[in-house]
Amino acid sequence: MDGPVNFGGNDNNWGLLVDGFMQQGYGMPYNKKYYKTYFEEYGFRNYFEQYSYHRAVRTQDNEIVQFPERIMKIADWLIKRPGYTFHNFEIRNKGKYIKDIVEVYNSTWSVFKEDFTPLDPVFLEESLMRQN
Numbered sequence: 001m002d003g004p005v006n007f008g009g010n011d012n013n014w015g016l017l018v019d020g021f022m023q024q025g026y027g028m029p030y031n032k033k034y035y036k037t038y039f040e041e042y043g044f045r046n047y048f049e050q051y052s053y054h055r056a057v058r059t060q061d062n063e064i065v066q067f068p069e070r071i072m073k074i075a076d077w078l079i080k081r082p083g084y085t086f087h088n089f090e091i092r093n094k095g096k097y098i099k100d101i102v103e104v105y106n107s108t109w110s111v112f113k114e115d116f117t118p119l120d121p122v123f124l125e126e127s128l129m130r131q132n
Contacts, residue, residue: 015050028052098124 016039017029024030056065067075078084089097098121106118 015048020052022054025052025054094125094128098128 015029016035017024017031018036021030021033058064079086102119102121102124106116110116110118
């Protein structure tokens with residue numbers, strides 16, 4: 001038996017949080033600290049470790065945190081490469097962005113997961129529209 005799992009998407013809220021109890025990021029599971037002991041006493045054992053990371057973008061004084069110089073150099077190099085462009089998500093062009101996101105998501109997850117359920121573009125669009 002595998003668990004705990006989310007019966008929806010392939011990437012959200014999977015597993016049991018056992019360390020780093022902080023405000024969770026998007027798709028990161030959250031549960032009470034005692035769950036780990038509860039599940040282990042029931043007989044569950046760790047099968048796969050999944051990590052979520054946070055990066056502060058502002059200090060407590062609301063100042064923007066700068067990325068390390070090395071990361072900025074890599075970003076500058078990528079921006080100059082032919083064939084690559086970077087844009088903010090524009091709702092008026094949502095169809096193109098949704099198509100691109102679904103293509104990358106489905107082609108990536110289908111390699112890593114036997115029982116992969118492809119992301120439906122309609123589901124993604126509905127989710128995005130609920131956020132606005």
